[in-house]
Amino acid sequence: MKILLLSRNTGAILPFLVGASCAKAPLDGFRIAYIDDAQQSFAGAAFVEAERAALEALAGHIVPVTARGTETRRFDRMLADVDAVYVASGSTFALLDALRASGNAAALVERVRAGLPYIGASAGSIVAGPDVTPACLMDDPADGPALTDYAGLALIDQTVIPHADGLLPPYPPELIQKTLDTYRDSHALTPLNDDQALLMDNGRLSVIRSEP
Incomplete structure (x- = not known):
């Protein structure tokens, strides 16, 4: 599997896609499915616009995908027609609920396990x-x-525990520390600062840099 999990910054995306897909930079003609269910209640928010714009600056063509309400065969066909999938930030639980309720979680997993590169950001990394x-x-x-x-x-x-440096206002250092203290004994956690990403390469996980 080819997986890149971001906290926030997007600097690791281009080298990941070039390496994972044997693509060439710039990614002319490259198609990325943008799964936006985590952002449905944040329409128009500054972070949503900034995240989408950052990806559009890197990729050749963004294909908006909303899992909730999309029939599974159509969802699967959409993933079959792209070069990578990007699962956006927002609400972790809204995202998981949408993937489960639509029945599309299994289709997404199957495509990724078959080789479709997966990029997650914050909520998309957690799920x-x-x-x-x-x-x-x-x-x-x-x-x-x-x-x-x-x-x-x-x-x-x-x-993944994103925003672990506590620099993003909704996730202050005290909240990050409480999360780590509460769950570190019961779950395998990987805290990521906003300038870091978790990369799966040949089955091995490593934390790498991901600058703005």
């Missing part, structure tokens, strides 16, 4: 792990009202 429970202090579990458990996509065996 890639085995269990999103450690996000309960950072995001609101009520955003996923239909969830009966918090099992993630299990693409990796760690749960």
